[in-house]
Amino acid sequence: MTPRRIAFYAPLKPVDHPIPSGDRQMARLILRALEAIDPAEIGPVEVASGLRVYDGAGDPAAQARLSAAAAAECDRLLSLYAAEPARRPALWLSYHVYYKAPDLIGPAVAHALGIPYVVVEATRARKRLTGPWSAFAAAAESAIEQAALVLCVSARDRHAVEAYGPPDQQVAMLPPFLDLPPAIDRSETASPPRLLTVAMMRPGDKLASYRLLADSLSRLAAQPWTLDIVGDGSAAAEVSALFAPFGQRVRLLGARPPADLAAHYRAADLLVWPGLNEAFGMVYLEAQAHGVPVLAIDNAGTGTVIRDGVGGRLTGPTAQDYAAALSALLADPSSLHALGHRARAHVEAHHALPAAAQRLRGLLTGLMS
Structure with missing residues (x-):
């Protein structure tokens, strides 16, 4: 009987990538959840490859180079497993x-070995089958279709996977999760209230957020508040210019290592991040886990991890909507404080690592039997 082992791979951002992000954090958390399962049931887990397959510019030449590198990785892994059967x-x-960021390695290796292929967080974008990402989009569609099991983190992704997937494909939900920090007894809301933003600074949806x-804060100049922004990236200059008019009310703190973020969460009264087109946003879970309520635009991604009125508020899509919701929260410190208490309880009940490990155990052991 072949020993049970799981090969893990994160094509978008490897677990050892030097730049922190929600993708890297989620990849690491999935590894931790797998490692929390009894090895007698699923065996050891090994990161199969650190090759990053990502083309953010729609460059066919870059896609061709990455495809060649992935093919070489497939050959390396198959040779490794042939030479060391215990690692198969x-x-x-x-x-x-x-x-x-299609998976150009896992489907080929799984097919060659005759083993189940599983994807966590698959996004189907069939409109990309034409245009500059056509080759990568086709590879992503093919990989997702080959999966015996697709675990979706949002209802939006699940709908697309089920709409276009093969009839015998198993699809299930795996709500985003995290390893809970110690619970703290938070003090009353500060005066003025302390707002916090934690987000990368890059063009596109992040800069739009x-x-x-x-724009929202400019409408609340008469209300008391301060804002700390933790983040960095290629759009840092644009972000700095956006908040310069607020003077000392806004502090740009740059990037901070994950270990330092806990202190910023503990000092905050409310996390403010609109989250335009967020897949789900790990920052919302992190804040709620520290007892910090959150304020975000209502969409399919943010709604995955924020329950309106429980751990935070969800608003309409405009700056006027966002400013109105923020103004109401700032004007009612007791309500803001109560939201923070409910936030921690919500994450404990629905987004903790042990529950995710048990869900993975139940889904994966059946495929490996």
Whole structure:
């Protein structure tokens, strides 16, 4: 009987990538959840490859180079498993597969070995089958279709996977999760209330969220508040310009290592991040786990981890909507404080690592039997 082992791979951002992000954190958390399962049931877990397959620009030449590198990785792994049968996996699990970061390794290796292929967080974007990402989009679609099991983190992704997937494909939910920090007894809301933003600074939806936040705060100049922003990236200059008019009310703290973030959460009264087109946003879970309520735009991603009125508030899509919700929260410190208490309880009940480990155990052991 072949020993049970799981091969893990994160094509978008490897677990040892030097730049922190929600993708890297979620990949690491999935590894931790797998490692929390009794090894007698699923065997050891090994990161199969550190090759990053990501094209954010829609460059066919870059896609061709990455495809060649992935083919070489497939050959390396198959040679490794032939030479060392004890390392041969019984199941392959990949995290986050979509048109900018398709899995070019897992499906080929799983097919060659005749083992189940599993994807956590698959995004199907069939409109990308034409255009500059057409080759990568086709590879992502093929990988997702080959999966024996697709675990979705949002209802939006699940709908697309089920709508276009093969009839015999198993699809299930795996709500985003985290390893809970110690619970703390938070003090009453500060005066003035301390707002916090934790987000990368890059063009696209992130910069658009910063613009919406700055626009919202400009409407609340008469209300008391301060804002700390933790983050950095290629759009840092644009973000700095957006918040310069607020003077000392806004502090740009730059990037901070994950270990330092806990102190910022403990000092905050409310996390403010619009989250335009967020897949789900790990920062919302982190804040709620520290007893900090959150304020975000209502969409399919943010609604995955924020329950309106429980751990935070969800608003309409405009700066006027966001400013109105923020104004109401700032004007009612007792309500803000109560939201924070409910936030921690919500994450404990629905988004903790032990529950995710048990869900993975139940789903994966059946495939490996």
